Amino acid sequence: MTETPRPRRTGRSIGAVLAGLVAIFAVTTATDVVLHATGIFPPWGQPMSDRLFLLATAYRIIYGVAGSYLTARLAPDRPMRHALALGVVGLVFSTAATVAAWGRAPEFGPKWYALAVVAMAIPCAWAGGRLREVQLRGSAGGVTGVRTSS
Numbered sequence: 001m002t003e004t005p006r007p008r009r010t011g012r013s014i015g016a017v018l019a020g021l022v023a024i025f026a027v028t029t030a031t032d033v034v035l036h037a038t039g040i041f042p043p044w045g046q047p048m049s050d051r052l053f054l055l056a057t058a059y060r061i062i063y064g065v066a067g068s069y070l071t072a073r074l075a076p077d078r079p080m081r082h083a084l085a086l087g088v089v090g091l092v093f094s095t096a097a098t099v100a101a102w103g104r105a106p107e108f109g110p111k112w113y114a115l116a117v118v119a120m121a122i123p124c125a126w127a128g129g130r131l132r133e134v135q136l137r138g139s140a141g142g143v144t145g146v147r148t149s150s
Helices: 006-037 050-074 079-101 111-140
Strands: none
Touching (some): 006 050, 006 079
Protein backbone atom coordinates (compact mmCIF):
# COMPACT_ATOMS: atom_id res chain seq x y z
CA MET A 1 0.00 0.00 0.00
CA THR A 2 1.63 3.21 -1.10
CA GLU A 3 0.47 6.66 -0.13
CA THR A 4 1.66 10.05 -1.27
CA PRO A 5 3.61 11.73 1.54
CA ARG A 6 1.42 14.23 3.40
CA PRO A 7 3.80 17.24 3.27
CA ARG A 8 3.98 17.10 -0.52
CA ARG A 9 0.19 17.02 -0.83
CA THR A 10 -0.17 19.87 1.61
CA GLY A 11 2.41 21.87 -0.32
CA ARG A 12 0.61 21.21 -3.59
CA SER A 13 -2.69 22.24 -2.02
CA ILE A 14 -1.26 25.48 -0.70
CA GLY A 15 0.46 26.09 -4.04
CA ALA A 16 -2.81 25.58 -5.93
CA VAL A 17 -4.63 28.13 -3.77
CA LEU A 18 -1.75 30.60 -3.99
CA ALA A 19 -1.56 30.18 -7.77
CA GLY A 20 -5.23 31.07 -8.12
CA LEU A 21 -4.87 34.04 -5.78
CA VAL A 22 -1.81 35.40 -7.60
CA ALA A 23 -3.45 34.87 -11.00
CA ILE A 24 -6.59 36.77 -9.97
CA PHE A 25 -4.57 39.58 -8.44
CA ALA A 26 -2.21 39.89 -11.42
CA VAL A 27 -4.86 39.82 -14.14
CA THR A 28 -7.20 42.16 -12.25
CA THR A 29 -4.40 44.63 -11.57
CA ALA A 30 -3.21 44.48 -15.19
CA THR A 31 -6.75 45.10 -16.44
CA ASP A 32 -7.17 48.05 -14.06
CA VAL A 33 -3.87 49.53 -15.26
CA VAL A 34 -4.78 49.12 -18.93
CA LEU A 35 -8.23 50.65 -18.44
CA HIS A 36 -6.75 53.63 -16.61
CA ALA A 37 -3.94 54.04 -19.17
CA THR A 38 -6.32 53.94 -22.14
CA GLY A 39 -8.68 56.50 -20.62
CA ILE A 40 -11.61 54.13 -20.19
CA PHE A 41 -11.21 54.60 -16.45
CA PRO A 42 -10.34 58.09 -15.17
CA PRO A 43 -6.86 58.80 -13.77
CA TRP A 44 -5.96 57.01 -10.54
CA GLY A 45 -7.47 58.66 -7.48
CA GLN A 46 -10.32 60.23 -9.44
CA PRO A 47 -13.90 59.13 -8.85
CA MET A 48 -15.51 56.74 -11.33
CA SER A 49 -19.12 56.39 -12.40
CA ASP A 50 -21.27 53.50 -11.28
CA ARG A 51 -21.19 52.18 -14.86
CA LEU A 52 -17.42 51.88 -14.70
CA PHE A 53 -17.62 50.14 -11.33
CA LEU A 54 -20.14 47.77 -12.89
CA LEU A 55 -17.57 47.03 -15.63
CA ALA A 56 -14.93 46.39 -12.95
CA THR A 57 -17.34 44.08 -11.13
CA ALA A 58 -18.00 42.13 -14.34
CA TYR A 59 -14.38 41.40 -15.11
CA ARG A 60 -13.63 40.63 -11.48
CA ILE A 61 -16.36 37.98 -11.59
CA ILE A 62 -14.84 36.44 -14.73
CA TYR A 63 -11.34 36.51 -13.26
CA GLY A 64 -12.59 35.11 -9.93
CA VAL A 65 -14.15 32.14 -11.69
CA ALA A 66 -11.05 31.63 -13.85
CA GLY A 67 -8.68 31.84 -10.87
CA SER A 68 -10.81 29.39 -8.92
CA TYR A 69 -10.82 27.04 -11.90
CA LEU A 70 -7.01 27.30 -11.99
CA THR A 71 -6.85 26.43 -8.29
CA ALA A 72 -9.16 23.45 -8.82
CA ARG A 73 -7.13 22.37 -11.86
CA LEU A 74 -3.86 22.43 -9.91
CA ALA A 75 -5.31 20.79 -6.80
CA PRO A 76 -3.87 17.34 -6.05
CA ASP A 77 -7.42 16.12 -5.17
CA ARG A 78 -10.85 17.49 -4.19
CA PRO A 79 -10.89 20.38 -6.67
CA MET A 80 -14.05 21.95 -5.26
CA ARG A 81 -12.61 22.07 -1.76
CA HIS A 82 -9.51 23.84 -3.06
CA ALA A 83 -11.55 26.32 -5.12
CA LEU A 84 -13.71 27.09 -2.08
CA ALA A 85 -10.57 27.54 0.04
CA LEU A 86 -9.53 30.23 -2.44
CA GLY A 87 -13.02 31.69 -2.11
CA VAL A 88 -12.61 31.91 1.66
CA VAL A 89 -9.24 33.64 1.22
CA GLY A 90 -10.89 36.07 -1.21
CA LEU A 91 -13.75 36.63 1.22
CA VAL A 92 -11.32 37.45 4.04
CA PHE A 93 -9.21 39.79 1.88
CA SER A 94 -12.18 41.58 0.33
CA THR A 95 -13.88 41.97 3.72
CA ALA A 96 -10.70 43.44 5.21
CA ALA A 97 -10.37 45.84 2.27
CA THR A 98 -14.02 46.87 2.59
CA VAL A 99 -13.65 47.57 6.30
CA ALA A 100 -10.43 49.54 5.72
CA ALA A 101 -11.91 51.65 2.90
CA TRP A 102 -15.44 52.09 4.26
CA GLY A 103 -16.39 55.76 4.23
CA ARG A 104 -13.08 56.91 2.75
CA ALA A 105 -12.37 58.94 -0.36
CA PRO A 106 -14.43 58.29 -3.53
CA GLU A 107 -11.58 56.57 -5.38
CA PHE A 108 -12.39 53.46 -3.33
CA GLY A 109 -15.78 53.40 -4.98
CA PRO A 110 -19.35 53.26 -3.87
CA LYS A 111 -20.37 51.03 -0.99
CA TRP A 112 -22.36 48.74 -3.30
CA TYR A 113 -19.15 47.94 -5.19
CA ALA A 114 -17.21 47.00 -2.06
CA LEU A 115 -20.11 44.83 -0.87
CA ALA A 116 -20.39 43.20 -4.31
CA VAL A 117 -16.72 42.24 -4.25
CA VAL A 118 -17.24 40.61 -0.84
CA ALA A 119 -20.46 38.89 -1.94
CA MET A 120 -19.00 37.39 -5.12
CA ALA A 121 -15.98 35.65 -3.56
CA ILE A 122 -17.66 32.37 -2.67
CA PRO A 123 -20.01 32.11 -5.70
CA CYS A 124 -17.08 32.72 -8.09
CA ALA A 125 -15.02 30.10 -6.28
CA TRP A 126 -17.88 27.62 -6.47
CA ALA A 127 -18.36 28.28 -10.20
CA GLY A 128 -14.65 27.76 -10.91
CA GLY A 129 -14.59 24.55 -8.89
CA ARG A 130 -17.76 23.36 -10.59
CA LEU A 131 -16.27 23.97 -14.04
CA ARG A 132 -13.35 21.74 -13.09
CA GLU A 133 -15.64 19.03 -11.72
CA VAL A 134 -17.68 19.01 -14.92
CA GLN A 135 -14.47 18.82 -16.95
CA LEU A 136 -13.20 15.90 -14.85
CA ARG A 137 -16.46 14.01 -15.19
CA GLY A 138 -16.41 14.50 -18.94
CA SER A 139 -12.81 13.38 -19.35
CA ALA A 140 -13.01 10.52 -16.85
CA GLY A 141 -15.70 8.77 -18.85
CA GLY A 142 -16.74 6.75 -15.86
CA VAL A 143 -13.21 5.96 -14.69
CA THR A 144 -13.30 5.11 -11.01
CA GLY A 145 -10.93 6.63 -8.55
CA VAL A 146 -11.30 10.20 -9.78
CA ARG A 147 -12.43 12.17 -6.80
CA THR A 148 -14.16 15.36 -7.94
CA SER A 149 -15.94 16.76 -4.91
CA SER A 150 -15.24 17.53 -1.30
